[in-house]
Structure formats: structure tokens, C-alpha cells
Amino acid sequence: MIQLTEEQRMIHATVRKIAVEKIAPRAASIDESDEFPMDYVDVFKENRLFKMVLPEEYGGIDADTTTLCLIVEELARAYASAPQMLITTGAVLQMLLKAATEAQKEKFFKRLEKGTQACSFALTEPGHGSDAGSLQTKAVLDGDHYMINGAKAFITTGEIAELHLIFVRTGGEKAKGISVMMVDKDTPGFRVGKKEKKMGFNGTGTVELIFDDVRVPRDNLIGEVNKGWSLLTGVANMMRVWGAGCTALGNAEGALEYVIEYSKQRVQFGKPIASFQAIQFMLADMAMEIEAAKSLIYRTAYLMDTNGASFDEIESLVCMCKCYAADVGMKATTDAVQIMGGYGYTQDFPVERRMRDAKSVQIYDGSNQIQRVVIARNMIGRL
């Protein structure tokens, strides 16, 4: 279906190899310990994957949307948690590419030579999730610095990120008073707070970020002051297609592949359970929905890469990709556990983990309800 370029094919092959050799074998133990996988960090660094969205002159691989989709899908097929640090980092770097000055790019891309190379994308606050426009973390200009106070919640990769891209209130009410800033993890007054214990998505370092009189140079403001919201909706939200969308897709594919094999091996009533029509039809539905989601995702990626549709059209398609793939992922993984019966319910097999991981995609990166709000609004217009 998807016409890949030579380069995309090569990247795809490399990532698949990494996924099979380095990612998959560690999934169960990372899930169990919930420790941040520093070995993944090393592999991603070696393969320039943190910088995948950057142009080659910055040491990146200049990945377009389709390439990003391929990378995330392939990694998530091995383990849904694995690509999350690449997604948050890629999201931050794309924001910088779009909105930062040359000097800022120079500064922050250089900063990422050190340490983990990872970034976090920090929007949510305890009281403001879906309604991110009401966020309260404050940044007040004080000479040539901003003084930041407040807290962010549920920040993926926050545990190990070198740089945090944060949305803060610099001006008036709601969406009109929001700006984007970069905060170095080593800034005094900044600290990583509690780590969430979650149902799944373990090893993704979901933490609270706490800002207690944090002074950051004025120069860390990205884009114009009070124009942060348009960066969020115009740039960041588009990443849902390769971020959340492909996470859900890859995770579902991994589950389906696993249970196809299992159902051919497992014998009950004297035959493989794959010979029962009830099992066959579950597999058929899973495949059908996964392929539909995949088609939607890669068509949307193609339209993005070729500027083939208007902003509103693409925005709606991206929301559909995220929402639909997440719902498909939830259903497919729940059925995968069912197909494996009691064994599927145990931690000796990977499908129960995939089911727990799948649930997060219906929630993060804009809950599936918020995706529907946007899709409907773009269809109906504002009433």
C-alpha cells in the first residue's frame, strides 16, 4: 500500500532490527520493574533516533511524517513503551525547528549533545488536562529572566529528560496568555516530583515536574510571547499521527501477530483453536480494524508530507488517526488476551501487557473525547 522511498526502506529495516534484537527481549522486565530503560536510551542515541526529526546538519535523519510513523510503529510492535521517549523528544525538536530562532536551535541542539538527549513535552497540570488552555504554571518576566512557578503532571520521559519544553502562563486568561519555554533540567528550583504508578506504559518515566522560583533566561522563550497556544495546535497536535497513532497501531499489530501463532499451536477439542470460527472471526476483525487504522495513518502522513490537504482537513484526519487507532488497539489487545485464555491473563505472555499499554493511548495526547470534539467542530463549525 505505502510507497516507500529507498531511504525510508533502509530506516525501516534498521529500526526493525533494533526492535527485534534490542527492544522486544527487554519488554517484560521493564514492564515489571517500571525502571527507565537506559539501555534503550543508548541504542536510540547510537542510531540518531532522538534526533530523527532534525536535518542532517544537526546530526539528525531529517525524517518526514511517514518515516516517523514507520519508526514508531515498528518500535511499538516490539514494545509500546519504547518509542515514547522518541515521541516526546521528536515533538520538542519539531517545535524548535518550526518556531525557534537560529541562535536558539544552535543552543538547544548543542545542549542535547550531552546526557540522555531526551526531551519532555510538558503541558498537563493536575487541574488542567483536557482543558489545557486553563493551565496555571506561571512565568513572570523579571529583567532578562522569566521566573517560573507551578507544577506539571503526567510528563512522559520527564524522569530522564535533559530539556523540558513547557507551556506556561505569561499573559491573560485561557489560550491567549500561554507561552512556550525551554527549561534545562539543571536549572535551580526545578525538580522532578513524584513518579506515577500506572496500569501500563511502564518504563516511560511519567513524572510530575515542579517549578519553584525557577529562573530561565528570557531567551528560552520559543516563538512569540503569549502565542504558545498556536504552536500547540498548529505544530504539536499534528504529531499525534506518528506519536499516539502509531504507538497504538504497532502495539495492536504485535498482539495480533502473537496470537495468530498461539492460536495455531494451542490445541483444544483435538484441534488448534484457530480452527474454531469464533477465533477466526476475532482474528479477522482484529486484522480488518488494524489495516483500516494503518491505512488512515499512512494516508494522513502522506498528505502531510506532500501538503496535500488543508490545515483543517489534516487536523481532522490526525485526530481520527489517534482516536481510531487507540480504540482499535484497545479492542484488539483485549481480544488477544481472550484468545489466549488463562495464559493470556498471566505475565508469562506479552498480551496482557499490551492490553494495559493500549489503554493509555485512549487517554494521553488529548483524550479520545477531545479528538472527537475537534473532528466534530471541524465538520460542523463553531455553533
Place this chain on the structure above:
Amino acid sequence: MICLTEEQKMIQEMVRRLAKEKVAPRAAEIDEKDEFPWDIARIFGENGLLNLVLPEEYGGVNANATTLCMVIEEISKVSPACAIMVFTTQSLINVLRRGGTEEQKKRFYPRFSSADKLCAFVLTEPNAGSDAASIQTKAVLDGDSYVFNGTKTFITTGEVSDFYLIFVRTGPGERAKGISAFIVEKGTPGFSFGKKEKKMGLRGSPTAELIFENARVPKENLVGKAGEGWKVLTNYGNLMRIWGAASLSLGIAEGALEYALGYARERVQFGKPIASFQAIQFMFADMAMLTESAKSLIYRTSAMIDRGEPFSTVEPMVSMAKCFTTDAAMKVTTDAVQILGGYGYTKDYPVERMMRDAKGVQIFDGTNQIQRVIISRALLGKL
């Protein structure tokens, strides 16, 4: 709708109070540690919940199906893992009540009536799950006892139980025709426990492997006739699903619905409680519709059982109740997590646990596919 007697109402009140005061505060910890809650077992024992089906002279209340449904439902609202021990224990006693000899009742009843004696129901083997008629654990008559050899898996309340109702192959016939049921006591030489499953949910309810190596079981412990264990299983076992899996999932769904309702009224986004969004309201409407339908199906069926309607009438009803309620609970809990958003995905709130628990019940006590096999066979007859 459900007509309860005075006695049933009193029991319901008592269980509701115990569940709220004693079980609910422990539920999260039991899940986290995955340790059997002996404190809860003792409380259940002291309050007569472990011998409900015993006749009054032995301290029981001679509980009928409706009473058992109600008890399991109430406990399961706060902790299905705790409710299950009541289920497995009453299962064994119930089978003995229906299928045991007077001598057996006299011998075992007094021993059940002492405080926290627990029982387990033992059918599944590594290669015989849905196809239970193909079990291979052997029992061979040798003098006054049967000699057991083989392995059982996924046994709920295993290891912590004192009594085990075990289905084994004695011959003479093949498959369902050569199976017998026995009561086996813990401590029988040659009877030991293997690995304990690490599960997605229902944690704290131990799921154990049972190993028999030349274990000698007195022939007086045979329940029913030799070779007629399948009848014991279907005639008594299948109907217990109404107060087992079905009522467990009803409780799970009700618990999740209630929690999410409370949350949605309090959680404010976009300046109003999320309960004011129609998307949330309709999720609740659907959740309530499913839950109430399940409840109606369960209590209508339990009333039919209590009235003594024929097996052929009630068996498919029980399967419908099991399958419908567990599917309903899966959907209701998945949506409850969704309604709580990011918080729902964390272990600080109970709904993610309820979702993990719900999945287990679609699988055990006969998978939902096997229930559909039973239902369609009742509709179509043997083809």
C-alpha cells in the same frame, strides 16, 4: 425487582457494611502486594460468609442461589479478588450438599464450619482448559484409596485452601465418561503446590498449580459415582456461574460505575464538571444500561434456579448471564478509566484495577466463547 426475604436483606446489609468498612480499605494493597488477604478471610469466616450454603445446624444459612449472588456482588463491588474466595469455597460445599452422601456430609460439614476454612474447585490442566473433558490427571483405585498422578493449573484459592474438589480421570470410559470428582485435603502426602501465576488482575486471589505424585485419596472421598464426575461438573458446577463469574463481574461493573460517577461530578474542566458533557453523560447512560440489564438477567436466572426450574431451561440462562455480565463489566470498567482520564490510568484510583480484574472473568469459569457454545447448542440442539 429482586424480591429478597427478610433474612436476605439482613445478610445484604451485613455484607455491604463489611465490604465497605473492612474490605474496601485493603483492596488496593491486596492488588499491589498480590498476597492472599488472610485478615479478610478471617473476617469472612467470623461472619459466616465462608459457610453460607451449609445447613443451619452447621452454622450456615442454607443459602440459595439468590443469596449467594447478592453476597458475591456486594463484596465484588470493592474487591473481586476477595469475593472469589467465597465463591470457590461455597462451590465445593455446594457440590457436596447436592451430590454428597449423608456420610460425607457428616464427615465434612463440621470441619467447614470452623472459621476460615477455604476450598478450591479444581478442573483445569495445562492442556485441558476449555476442553475440560480431556483432562489427564489420573486416579487409580488401589485397595481403599485412589492414587493420584498429574498436574492442575490456574487453581483459584489454591495453596491457601484446606479442601479441594478435584476432577480426575478414573475411567472406565473416554473423555467425559471417565471422569470422577473427589474431595482432597491439603497435607495429603504426594499432593503439593507448584508455581503461582503472576496475573494482570485478580491479584491477591492466588492462582496455583497443583501437583499430584502418587497422592493417596481415601475412596470415601469420591463425590457421586466413579466415572460420573462430568455430571457433577455440569449439573452443579455450571449453574454456580450465576453467583460466581456473573455476580463477580456485576459487582465490578457497579463499583466502577459508582466511582466514575462520583469523580465526574467533582472533576472540573472547561469551567464545568465533566459530568456536564454529553459525551460523558452518554457513556454513563450506556454503562448503567449494561449493568442493570446484567443485574436483571442474573437475578431472574437465580430466581429460576431457586424455584427449581429444569436444568435444560436454566443452563443457557446461566451462560448468558456469565457471558453478558463479564462483557458488560469489561466495557464499563474500560470506560470508567476513560472517564477518569490520566488519573484513571494510575494506581492512585481504583478503576484501573477494576479494569484489570474484569478481564479475568471473561476467561475463567468457562471462557465467554464456551458460554456461547452452550447457549447456541441449547438454541439449535446438536447438529
